[in-house]
Amino acid sequence: MNGQTSAWYAFSALLRRDLVLGLRYLADLTNPLLLFLIVITLFPLSLGPDKEVLRSFAPAIIWVAAVLASSLSLDAVFRSDYEDGCLEQILLSPYPAVLLAGAKILAHWLLSGAPLILFALLAGVFLYLPEAAIMPLVLTLLLGTPVLSLVGAVAGALTVGLRGSALLQSLIILPLYMPLLIFATAAVNHALAGHSIAGELYFLGAMLALALTLAPFAVASSLRIRLG
């Protein structure tokens, strides 16, 4: 087996392991989703059940809830591996740490970002989002939730093992999520108003490309720094 195929083998092995572990500890998977739905429910209760009001706030509510749920699920990415020493072994392995960081991020997205898109459909029903805006919402989430996982993993890596790390991660990461939130909610709002959303989707795609190319390197070097 040459070096490259074995690196990809390590990538897929780590991905498989993280997925299996994630499915075994279902609470890690379901708690952020539950938080997402509870946050969504807070808004009709505080804004009133008026259909028009809820519909106009729906893109903002869904995206804010998604950002909160994602930032609170970050703690799970590296914490257990840090506590049982796996993370050190992963970094000591002969494979590129960038690739392995990518595997962990992909696993986190598959376990938290992808199910969130399904739950967002439910939230869309709760908030009377018209059918014309459902597809744009799904598209923004498809492009946006990987960015949440990628950028969020940097904060997860920087704070792994610290006291109060979950809160600290949110403090660090929420300001960095703001441009994403601007473009994603603008896209759904434009779709609600019947405008073209191609421009916003291109911006989200550009952010995804940027995060995809830079974040794994930042995660790998952050982990090296934190673990000395």
Next chain:
Amino acid sequence: MFESLTKYASPQIAYGLAGRLIPWFGWTAALLFIAGLYGGLVYAPPDYQQGDGFRIIYVHVPAAWLSLFTYMVMASAGAAGLIWKTKVSDAVARNCAPLGAAFTFLALCTGSLWGKPMWGTYWVWDARLTSELILLFLYLGYMALQSAIEERRTAARAGAVLALVGVVNIPIIHYSVIWWNTLHQGPTITLTGAPTMATSMLIPLLIMTLAYMCYFAAVLLVRVRGEILQQERNSHWVRQLILEGGN
């Protein structure tokens, strides 16, 4: 050239150099502050639209410029610390954060005070004010991370990564906020006024900016000296320094 620069990476030499530079920067800042404030508050003519109200620009705009400048210094020092593993650049990066946060806070406060007579409210979700607010959050997040990691070396390097991520994000945040702002509301009065500014108004502004920079350099060097002493408290030269009672 590089050889002569690397010697300042030694904490002892950097400590001495900082000590010699502080009075220069400090006194220059004091003189420039007096000149700039006189120029801004007395010499510059009142604005034809805003009257004397515009004079807060001489505190506000340099603070806003310095808030971004400080972030760049912090990120560059952090990058230097990551690349060359120099303790002095770690100390510089770490001590930029409270100063930058203070400049950002000052820019926000003066901006909202300026907004009261001009816009009629203390806060408008103007693009510049919003980016400054996000910048303040970035600084406070950096400081929260610094204080959460006890080991100073690790804290500095983790902070450097965060600052670099922030540097990639600052232009994105800035332009997305401008775009968001034009989308949501019509153009408001921009804080920097007309693009063409009378020379008699511009010169005091530039003097004030230089004064802010010198002040920043002086305070940063004082803080870095303190940090170096703390880092090197067990080394021979610091003991010697204390025994001699000098600086």
